Amino acid sequence: MARYDVAILGTGPAGLEAAITLKIRNKSILLLGEKGSSEKVAKAHTILNYLGLPSVAGEDMQAAFLGHVKEMGVEITEDRITLVYPMGDYFALQGKNNEIYEASTVILACGVSAGKPYPGENEYLGRGVSYCATCDAALYRGKTVAVIGSSPKEEVEADFLTEYAAKVYYFPLYKAEPKVKEAVEVIREIPREIVGQMKVKSLVTDQKEYPVDGIFILRESISPANLLPGLEMDDPHVKTDRQMKTNVPGCFACGDITGRPYQYIKSAGEGNVAALSAAAYLDEKRRQA
Numbered sequence: 246m247a248r249y250d251v252a253i254l255g256t257g258p259a260g261l262e263a264a265i266t267l268k269i270r271n272k273s274i275l276l277l278g279e280k281g282s283s284e285k286v287a288k289a290h291t292i293l294n295y296l297g298l299p300s301v302a303g304e305d306m307q308a309a310f311l312g313h314v315k316e317m318g319v320e321i322t323e324d325r326i327t328l329v330y331p332m333g334d335y336f337a338l339q340g341k342n343n344e345i346y347e348a349s350t351v352i353l354a355c356g357v358s359a360g361k362p363y364p365g366e367n368e369y370l371g372r373g374v375s376y377c378a379t380c381d382a383a384l385y386r387g388k389t390v391a392v393i394g395s396s397p398k399e400e401v402e403a404d405f406l407t408e409y410a411a412k413v414y415y416f417p418l419y420k421a422e423p424k425v426k427e428a429v430e431v432i433r434e435i436p437r438e439i440v441g442q443m444k445v446k447s448l449v450t451d452q453k454e455y456p457v458d459g460i461f462i463l464r465e466s467i468s469p470a471n472l473l474p475g476l477e478m479d480d481p482h483v484k485t486d487r488q489m490k491t492n493v494p495g496c497f498a499c500g501d502i503t504g505r506p507y508q509y510i511k512s513a514g515e516g517n518v519a520a521l522s523a524a525a526y527l528d529e530k531r532r533q534a
Contacts, residue, residue, distance in 0.1 A: 249275040251523050252338055255354035257286060258509045259500025261310050262516030263352050263523075264319045270469050271526045275346055277338075278355070280321045285356070286310070286509065295510050306509070324467055326355075327377040329473040331493060334530075342379045347528070349371055350523045352515060353491075353498040357507075362468060367440030371414070372444025373459050378402035378465050381459070382409045388458035390414070391448045392429075393436050397421055399463040404477040406461070414448075414455060469502060479504065487493055489519035497523050 251267055253260045256278030259264055264276045265412060281287070289303025298306060314321075324523040329351060338346040366374055375381040377390070389412040392403045403415045407428040415429045416436055423431050432451035440462055441447075448455045469476055469483050477484045477492040480502040489497045499515035501507045 246345070246347055248335060248349065249273045250348065251275070251350045251352060251520075252277065252336065252346060252348035253352045253354060254278065254329075254338075255356060255500065256280070256289065256321055257354065257356060257500060257503075257512060258310065259502075259512040259516035259519070260352070260354035261314050261319075262513040263354060263499060265314060265317045266517050266520035267524060268317050268319055270520070272524055272527065274319070275322060275348055276319060277322050277324050277326055277340075277346075280323050281307075287507075289495075292509065294508070296467055297349075326472065327380060327467065330342075331473070331475070331495075339377070339380065341377055343377075350495045350497070350526055351473075352489075352516075352519050352523055353469060353496065354481060354500045354512075354519070355469075355502060357466075357501045361481075362471075363377060363439050363462070364401050364435060365441065366462065367471065368469055369439055369460075371447045372443065373441060373457075374439060375459060375461050376463065376471070378461050378463070380408050381461075382406050385410045385459045387411050389456065390459040390461060391416060391436075391455060391457045392461045393463065394418060394423075395425065395464045400425050402461065402463055406433040410459075414457070416448075416450070448469055469498070487518075487521040489515055495526060497526075 252275045254261050254264040254277050267274045281323050286303050287307045292301050319447050326338050328339040330337040335347055335349050336351045386409045388517050390410045391414040391415045395418050404426045406413045413429045417423050434452045438449040450459050470478050483496050483498040483502050485503050499519040499520040500512035
């Protein structure tokens with residue numbers, strides 16, 4: 246398996262800036278995220294405070310970012326990482342479709358996780374709560390599961406689970422009518438709490454309680470604390486120093502994930518710092534080898 250120097254999670258301003266800086270430093274990089282870059286950028290109205298791009302529309306800014314990345318020969322791998330494992334001298338990253346990647350260092354540039362965790366979510370992570378249907382579906386063969394979908398993109402996950410689970414409840418958190426298999430029961434109720442003992446026992450909504458063996462919470466982004474166990478947090482943000490170092494050796498963070506202000510130019514600047522810090526970390530390790 247190929248091991249990259251740096252894996253970058255996120256294709257917003259922070260992740261893209263980190264990628265081009267590391268490209269200049271001749272590091273092998275794996276840039277993971279959406280090829281369309283950041284939806285937050287694309288939908289922005291006129292941006293007035295980005296140096297060199299005065300009065301720029303979000304759509305035009307995104308085009309400029311992606312054009313720069315393309316010109317530098319940086320490729321984007323479309324995948325959503327569900328777990329990062331520190332393995333001593335490298336990190337293993339688990340993708341949405343159970344793909345495993347390896348990198349000597351990691352830069353977290355995946356933005357702020359939308360929404361607070363449900364009561365019971367963190368307690369039962371790995372004991373009935375999962376963020377990846379492809380990864381864990383086989384554990385629920387013949388059982389009952391609930392899927393909480395944040396967008397229509399998650400409908401395929403609910404469909405996939407019907408190949409294993411005896412019963413699949415789907416709780417859409419969006420207005421559009423879900424297009425799922427007949428075997429999937431769509432429930433228009435709001436999830437409130439995850440209940441269990443040693444393992445998950447039920448999902449409580451604003452109307453009733455559903456006995457289930459597993460709950461798949463499919464958000465656009467995963468809380469960094471759940472993405473990388475042991476990562477030090479400051480409420481919803483990752484705690485870093487001025488070099489964008491986290492408390493996990495070899496892991497750096499930049500952009501909105503590190504806290505306010507949520508500004509594009511701040512994110513890009515931190516992406517540059519995180520990249521330089523990751524490069525220095527790799528160079529130091531090689532000198533010590």
